[in-house]
Amino acid sequence: MPEHPVTRRSIGQRVAVLLCLACAGSAWAAAPAGTSAPAAAPGALAEPPALLLPVPGISASELRDTFGDGRDGGQRGHEAIDILAPTGTPVLAVDDGRIVKLFLSQPGGITVYQFDPSGRLAYYYAHLERYADGLAEGQAVRRGSVIGYVGATGNARPDAPHLHFAIFRLGPEKQWWKGEPVNPFTYLGGKPP
Numbered sequence: 001m002p003e004h005p006v007t008r009r010s011i012g013q014r015v016a017v018l019l020c021l022a023c024a025g026s027a028w029a030a031a032p033a034g035t036s037a038p039a040a041a042p043g044a045l046a047e048p049p050a051l052l053l054p055v056p057g058i059s060a061s062e063l064r065d066t067f068g069d070g071r072d073g074g075q076r077g078h079e080a081i082d083i084l085a086p087t088g089t090p091v092l093a094v095d096d097g098r099i100v101k102l103f104l105s106q107p108g109g110i111t112v113y114q115f116d117p118s119g120r121l122a123y124y125y126a127h128l129e130r131y132a133d134g135l136a137e138g139q140a141v142r143r144g145s146v147i148g149y150v151g152a153t154g155n156a157r158p159d160a161p162h163l164h165f166a167i168f169r170l171g172p173e174k175q176w177w178k179g180e181p182v183n184p185f186t187y188l189g190g191k192p193p
């Protein structure tokens, strides 16, 4: 992996990534390796929707593509992007849609599953400090709505609060716990180095 000029943020991000080796937190964590969606998977979107960055104050150029980072000794990919931010930073819905599940998991901590308006994609937000007041399953949300706050619940390191954000392509059964991971990096406007 090519190295970039070291900035304070990149040090922080690298530390967070190193510290977040166990970080996964999805119900799909047990999916067999090699199930990442190929570009031409059935039901693939012609063009990824441009999503709102879920953490205010972070620009797309600051994102690091951590989707393929090894977890559990390389047994599985990370299948998400980690966005470092101080505890209590608002977490924004990346798209319009519906809150499908508020779920407390051991690895992910306090998490939210949101479906996009078409019901083809699920958005997963993990390690939250808490939910936004009044957030409820079934609730419609708009892009930019505050749905929770950055934290370090689940297996995130307490000294490296961050948002673990994942996208899953849903199957026809539209089950929130079952989908094919898609790399969020380009959806969020990230540009490969």
Ligand SMILES: [Zn+2]
Pocket (backbone or CB within 6 Å): 020, 023, 024, 078, 080, 081, 082, 163, 164, 165
């Ligand atoms: Zn993560």
